[in-house]
Amino acid sequence: MALELVGVSKSFAAPDGVGTTQALAPVDLTVEKGEFVSLVGPSGCGKSTLLRIIAGLTKPTAGAATLDGKPITGAGPERGLAFQKPTLFPWLTVEQNVAFGPRMAGKADANRERVAQLIELAGLSEFKDSYPHQLSGGMAQRAALVRTMVMEPEVFLLDEPLSALDAFTRMTMQDEILSMWQRLNSTTIMVTHDVDEAIYMGGSILVMAPRPGRILERVEVGMPYPRDRTSGRFFEIRSHVLNLLDFGSRRAADEQDA
Numbered sequence: 001m002a003l004e005l006v007g008v009s010k011s012f013a014a015p016d017g018v019g020t021t022q023a024l025a026p027v028d029l030t031v032e033k034g035e036f037v038s039l040v041g042p043s044g045c046g047k048s049t050l051l052r053i054i055a056g057l058t059k060p061t062a063g064a065a066t067l068d069g070k071p072i073t074g075a076g077p078e079r080g081l082a083f084q085k086p087t088l089f090p091w092l093t094v095e096q097n098v099a100f101g102p103r104m105a106g107k108a109d110a111n112r113e114r115v116a117q118l119i120e121l122a123g124l125s126e127f128k129d130s131y132p133h134q135l136s137g138g139m140a141q142r143a144a145l146v147r148t149m150v151m152e153p154e155v156f157l158l159d160e161p162l163s164a165l166d167a168f169t170r171m172t173m174q175d176e177i178l179s180m181w182q183r184l185n186s187t188t189i190m191v192t193h194d195v196d197e198a199i200y201m202g203g204s205i206l207v208m209a210p211r212p213g214r215i216l217e218r219v220e221v222g223m224p225y226p227r228d229r230t231s232g233r234f235f236e237i238r239s240h241v242l243n244l245l246d247f248g249s250r251r252a253a254d255e256q257d258a
Contacts, residue, residue, distance in 0.1 A: 003054065003155065003187060005029040007063035009212075010049050022212040024049050026063060029206075029215070034185040036178075038202030040195060040241065046213020047191045048084070051157050054189065055081040067155065077105075080153030082161040084191075086140035088132040094143050095119060095128040101151040111150060118146035121176055123169060138164045145173065149180060156181070158190035162197070174201055178225065195245075199237050200227050207244045216244055 010024040024046040031037055039047050052058040053065055056075040065072040067079070088097045098119055102111035119128050122142035132140055141164040148156070158177070162170045178201060181188050192198050198205050205219040219241060223233055 002033055002068060003029075003031040003189075004066050005050075005054075005063065006066075008050075008053060008060045008065055009062045010046070010053065010058065011061045024053075024060075025212040025214040027215060031187055031189065033187055036181055036188045036201060036203045037190070038198035038205045039189060039191045039208065040193065040198045040205060040245070041208030041213070042210055042245065043193075044213075045208040045210035047208060048159055049213065051081070051159050051189065051191055054155070055079055055157050057081070077151070078153060079155040079157060080148045080151055081157040082145050082148040082159065084160045084163065086132070086137070086144035088140055088144055088147070090132050093129050093131055094124055094135070097132070097143055098147045098150055101147065105151075114150055118150055119143075122146050122173070138166065138169070141165065142169070142173070149177070152180065152184055152186070154184075154186055156186050156188040158188070158192075160191050160193065163193070170197075175226070177201070182225070195238055195241050196229065198241070199223075199234055200229060205237075205241060207241055219244075 005027050007026045007028065008024070009022065009026045011020040011022045014021050027050065039050070041047055049058060053060050054072065056072050056079065089100065092100065095115065099108060099111070099115045102108050102115065116125075119125055122145070124139060124143060127135060127139060132143075135143065141161065145161045162173055165173060174197065177188075180186070190198075190201060199221060203221060205221065207216045207219060208214065209216045219237065221237060223231070228234060
């Protein structure tokens with residue numbers, strides 16, 4: 001099930017109401033079935049806009065997005081999106097929130113064990129009967145992430161879903177997402193501001209630049225899983241991506257001025 005974007009761009013009305021602001025320059029992109037693609041870039045470069053177009057939540061101003069040759073015209077169950085901020089139903093407990101998708105699909109009984117497994121993985125077993133307002137921000141984000149994971153979508157879209165987690169929980173969830181991806185062979189696209197996370201998880205990395213948002217380069221990682229975060233290849237890719245984002249050259253200039 002290949003995902004393809006051809007000439008996809010997005011413009012919004014300017015803040016002053018006069019004219020438009022181009023948030024996303026025309027993008028041509030193909031993601032083959034089963035690929036894991038990381039998407040990095042500075043704030044305002046259109047990463048989340050691109051993800052929402054793929055999810056069918058935002059219509060492009062121009063161009064076309066297709067999945068397996070069929071136009072993406074709206075949201076669909078084959079595409080699951082985990083948002084940057086938790087979007088939990090406030091009237092449901094953690095367990096009820098995670099089990100909501102399977103229950104609506106008539107598969108509550110078949111997924112009961114999986115729901116409990118993911119809640120435990122997210123460190124929320126003690127809080128499974130708690131309501132969202134009783135959770136910390138990080139706990140709510142974990143609950144929202146596993147609620148998307150339990151549905152095991154064919155295309156898994158992640159909009160910085162791990163940003164609110166502590167370092168150890170974040171690494172645990174990275175491995176769980178990778179495990180699910182490898183088991184299901186699902187197409188996965190993840191937006192992150194963490195370059196190390198992008199390298200650890202992605203088969204390739206799309207590096208974006210802002211104003212208007214555009215893809216600078218598709219960096220192929222070429223490392224087997226599980227990945228060694230301390231390897232020379234890891235640091236080589238990290239340096240390359242940071243230089244594309246201008247952080248490497250900026251740091252070097254600062255060191256020369258010191």
